Structures are given as C-alpha cells and as structure tokens.
Amino acid sequence: MTDSSAHQSVRLGDRVTYDVPLPRVARATLTRAENGNLQDVHLFYQLDAAYRRAGADDSISVLVLAADGDDFSLGHDVEALFSTDGMEQVTLEGGFSRGGVEGDMAWETEVFLELHWRWRNFPKPVVAAVQGRVFAGGMMTMWPADLIVASEDATFADPVTAFGIGHVELFLHPWELGARKAKELLFTGETMTAAEAKDGGMVSRVVPRAELVAETLALAERIAARPSHGLRMAKKSVNQTLDIQGQWNAVQAAFSIHTLGHAHSRVAHDGAYIDPAGFALTRDIWGLADTDV
Numbered sequence: 527m528t529d530s531s532a533h534q535s536v537r538l539g540d541r542v543t544y545d546v547p548l549p550r551v552a553r554a555t556l557t558r559a560e561n562g563n564l565q566d567v568h569l570f571y572q573l574d575a576a577y578r579r580a581g582a583d584d585s586i587s588v589l590v591l592a593a594d595g596d597d598f599s600l601g602h603d604v605e606a607l608f609s610t611d612g613m614e615q616v617t618l619e620g621g622f623s624r625g626g627v628e629g630d631m632a633w634e635t636e637v638f639l640e641l642h643w644r645w646r647n648f649p650k651p652v653v654a655a656v657q658g659r660v661f662a663g664g665m666m667t668m669w670p671a672d673l674i675v676a677s678e679d680a681t682f683a684d685p686v687t688a689f690g691i692g693h694v695e696l697f698l699h700p701w702e703l704g705a706r707k708a709k710e711l712l713f714t715g716e717t718m719t720a721a722e723a724k725d726g727g728m729v730s731r732v733v734p735r736a737e738l739v740a741e742t743l744a745l746a747e748r749i750a751a752r753p754s755h756g757l758r759m760a761k762k763s764v765n766q767t768l769d770i771q772g773q774w775n776a777v778q779a780a781f782s783i784h785t786l787g788h789a790h791s792r793v794a795h796d797g798a799y800i801d802p803a804g805f806a807l808t809r810d811i812w813g814l815a816d817t818d819v
Contacts, residue, residue, distance in 0.1 A: 542572035544579055548743060550587040550750035552580040559595025564603035565663050570637045571614050573667070577648055587750040587757065590742060591654040591671055598656040598680070599664030601694075604800070617641070627789045630799075638666065638695035639781055643774070645670035647765065649758050651749050655742035656680050657735055666696040672761060674728065675742045676720040677735040682728070685715040689804035690794070691787035697780030701773055702728040715807065 535545035543555045554576035556563040563569075580589045593599060613622050613633060617640040621632035645652070646669070654671035656664075660682045668674060684694055692712065693699060699708035703726045711718060723729040733741045749757065791800050 538575045538579070539568060539572040541566075541569040542576055544576045546586070547590075548747050548750070550585065551590060551743065551746045552576075552583070552586045552588070553590040553592055554580070556593040556599065559593075561603075562597045562600035562659065563593045563595060563664070564600055565667065566603045567613050567633075567637055570641055571616065574616060574641050574645070577645055580650065581648060587650060587752075587754045588746045589648070589650055589652045590746050591652060591668070592739070592742070593656070595658075597658035597664075598660045599667060600659055601662035601664050613637075627785060627792070630788055631785045634695055634785065635781070639777070642666055642670055642696045643777070649761065650754070651746075651757050651761060653742055653746045653749070655738050657738055659683075662686055662694050666694050666698075669696065669698045669702060673730040673745065675731045675733060675738065675745060676723065676729045677738045678720055678732055679735055680720040680723075680729075680732075681717040682711075682720075682723055683715060683717045684711055685807070686800075686804075687712055688715055688801075688807035690791050690801035692783055693780065695781055695784050697777050697784070698773075700776075701768065702726075 535543065537543050538554075541556065541558055543557055544552065545555075546552050554573060556569065556573070558564060558569065577589070580586045613636065615622070615636065617636050619632055619636040619640060621628060622636070623629060624632065648670070651673070652671040653673045653675065654668045655675050656668055657677040657680055660668060660680060662684050665682055665684060684699065686692070686694055699711065702708075703711065703723075707726050710716075718726075720729055720732045724732050731741065731745070788799055791798055795801055
C-alpha cells in the first residue's frame with residue numbers, strides 16, 4: 527500500500543518527528559534536544575510508530591534515523607523509566623504491572639528487547655546519523671540501523687558496569703566491536719571516538735558535524751535509487767547470516783544476565799534498580815545529570 531500522508535512532516539508525539547526529505551527516503555528524528563534526547567517509553571513507542579509508518583508506505587525505500595541537538599542520545603531517562611505509565615503493549619509480552627523481577631523483566635523485554643529487535647529486522651535499509659554523545663541506550667537505538675554515519679565529534683560509551691549491571695539490555699557489543707574491544711568498553715566505561723568506532727566496524731562513515739545531514743541524506747538517496755526488492759533481499763541475507771551465527775540467541779541470553787543484575791541490585795541496595803553509587807563514577811567524567819544512563 528502507499529500512504530500519501532507520509533509525505534508530509536508530522537509529529538508522532540512530542541519526542542519524534544517524521545518527514546520525507548527526499549523521494550523514497552523517510553526520516554525519523556528524536557526531538558528531546560533540551561535534555562540530550564533522553565529515552566523513556568514514550569520516545570520508544572513514538573519511534574516504533576515511525577518505523578511502522580515507513581514500513582507501510584510502499585513509496586519509501588530507506589529510513590534515516592536522526593536526532594536534534596548536540597547529542598544523538600545520552601541514553602535512558604532512568605527516573606522516567608521507573609514508571610510504566612504510557613506503555614502501549616505493542617508486543618505480546620504483558621505483565622508490566624506485576625511485582626518483583628517479573629514486572630521488571632516484562633517491561634524491559636517489551637521496550638528494550640522486542641521493539642529494538644524488530645527495528646533490527648525492519649525490511650528496508652536504515653541509515654543512522656549520530657552526533658555528539660551516544661551513550662548506553664543511545665547505542666542500543668543506533669545499533670538496529672544498517673549503516674551508521676557519525677560526526678567527527680561523536681563519542682560512544684556503555685557505562686553501566688558502574689551501576690552493577692554488565693551492559694545495556696540489547697547486547698550487541700561483541701558483534702559491533704569484536705570481543706576484546708567490547709570488553710574494554712564495558713570494563714572501563716570509557717568513551718570511544720568516532721574514528722575508533724569506524725576502525726572497529728561499528729560506524730560506517732565519519733564526516734564533519736556540519737556535513738552530517740547532507741552526507742547521510744546523500745547516502746540514503748543513493749541507496750534508495752536501487753530496486754527495493756534487491757535491497758530487501760540483501761538486508762535479509764546479511765541478517766540471516768548473523769542469525770545463523772547465533773546473534774539472537776546470544777542477545778536473549780545476555781538479556782537474562784542483565785535482568786539478574788537488577789535483581790541483585792534490588793537486594794543489595796535496598797530496592798534500588800541500580801547501584802546508586804554508580805553515578806559518581808560517570809557524572810564528573812561526562813558531565814551527566816543523575817537521570818542519564
């Protein structure tokens with residue numbers, strides 16, 4: 527089907543916009559620039575709506591993922607994520623209101639595992655344009671894209687070992703960076719530059735900040751000029767190769783370990799979702815607020 531209304535710039539809520547900047551190219555943009563595009567459940571559902579809109583529009587061949595402001599995303603808005611208010615249950619998970627680890631695992635499965643994984647399996651090519659800081663949950667939202675164009679000033683980090691958690695929920699680190707670099711990133715919590723990310727294979731291209739939008743759209747336009755069926759089959763073949771290698775099974779196993787980290791924290795830190803002392807290890811280095819993860 528073709529949705530002609532997709533060819534207008536629209537807001538999909540207060541956190542994501544959707545427009546069609548070029549023929550056959552749609553763009554979803556995170557719009558919480560005032561707080562570094564921190565992520566809550568509302569942002570995830572609005573971004574999912576953008577994917578669904580682009581998927582249903584047969585005139586669209588490529589989706590660009592972008593973000594307003596200085597930073598692509600500082601990660602999860604922890605205080606907001608404690609609440610499941612606004613959860614729309616677009617998967618079959620359920621159980622969001624149940625107590626204990628069962629409830630924690632249910633809503634994390636929906637927004638972090640099921641939504642992000644279906645974005646990874648979105649049948650059309652996705653090109654992410656990232657700038658500034660891309661931390662923890664920001665990398666999770668970036669990773670489902672097929673290609674990543676980064677500005678020269680982009681930096682990447684997953685600091686959550688500081689919070690007593692092994693890694694963010696979508697464990698693609700070894701696939702994106704290789705085993706040893708993934709361990710270094712997680713063990714130290716240090717930032718990785720765009721150049722280092724490109725050398726490791728996580729980033730496709732690095733461009734000056736002023737050229738990020740133009741270069742990303744030019745790449746998307748070049749891809750969109752190719753037959754849509756060929757693009758779909760190419761993406762499917764690469765993703766299925768990763769599936770055969772066990773990527774999805776590894777992601778699910780690591781998610782269980784991640785949930786164990788929260789369960790440990792609940793016992794060790796008087797019911798806290800993460801180790802509260804962890805913020806002290808990251809705030810001063812990166813200039814983050816207490817809600818940034």
